């Protein structure tokens with residue numbers, strides 16, 4: 001397996017794979033080996049026998065475990081003999097690149113591609129899904145929205161033929177944490193620092209504050225569960241950059257706390273979608289979603305109101321979403337093992 005990106009998400013995934021090694025062997029009959037790790041600064045590192053805690057690459061240090069470093073993505077995937085690529089590089093909301101190229105290369109070489117990166121879903125979902133099907137591989141992305149909570153697999157596997165008419169919710173952990181912290185007395189800057197400290201903020205804080213991350217999640221949900229292509233420019237997007245601690249505390253005291261609310265609904269053949277800070281009445285469950293927690297209400301033709309929420313997700317939940325995708329992709333024999 002190859003890890004592309006060696007930041008918060010893939011590091012935690014590495015730890016989780018190590019921690020669940022025995023369970024993966026006992027229940028599913030396979031033993032994962034991470035043979036490639038790469039980032040821009042690290043380069044393309046390969047360890048054919050597998051990276052272990054003691055041989056993990058460090059920025060600026062040529063790894064003791066490494067074979068001669070390949071020069072590019074495809075050479076790296078081939079040298080590492082990747083069966084699975086875990087793509088967790090930074091979000092590029094505008095184009096989805098270079099993550100789309102990473103995933104395309106893995107699929108073309110016959111590896112499953114699993115990503116936490118929303119960019120490739122917004123900008124490359126159809127192409128990459130078609131390519132995965134052609135190659136007999138899986139392209140899975142459960143961790144892109146709500147940190148690994150099973151949204152896409154719920155619709156794909158448990159709600160066939162259901163038509164989603166729209167949704168509303170709180171989908172950005174960083175801004176929700178910041179608003180909660182500001183209600184408790186922190187300034188805007190201190191609240192952003194807190195989000196960075198716990199590893200939920202995007203590499204570029206503008207992606208959270210200017211609501212790009214939330215808008216991209218709206219586009220991902222619209223594309224996958226509503227089957228509607230949406231251009232990011234179509235989403236009426238407003239961030240929280242203008243809110244001060246004082247404004248946020250006053251709104252909470254007045255019984256209408258600020259929340260960054262995401263909305264999407266079908267209007268004939270097109271989609272009306274927005275992300276903006278709203279003063280939400282206390283009677284609305286959205287008003288009570290604290291910290292890094294998230295919630296989404298789907299309106300469907302079968303279930304008029306279907307809510308999925310998560311309380312206090314951590315990096316573990318994001319890493320778990322990728323682990324769960326991995327088991328789905330690789331464990332075609334899982335039932336045999338699970339119920340043997």
Ligand SMILES: NC(=O)c1ccc[n+]([C@@H]2O[C@H](COP(=O)([O-])OP(=O)(O)OC[C@H]3O[C@@H](n4cnc5c(N)ncnc54)[C@H](OP(=O)(O)O)[C@@H]3O)[C@@H](O)[C@H]2O)c1
Pocket residue numbers: 004005006007008009010038039040041042088089090091098116117118143144147199200201202203314315318
């Ligand atoms: N953190 C979360 O809670 C969370 C939750 C759900 C989804 N996600 C998504 O998961 C992805 C990773 O998040 P993260 O928190 O792990 O980010 P991060 O800590 O900033 O790490 C990003 C990693 O990607 C590498 N990278 C960036 N651009 C690259 C490129 N063009 N080629 C190769 N490597 C590249 C970076 O290393 P170099 O700078 O050396 O290239 C770094 O190792 C993002 O797309 C994010 O939106 C994150």
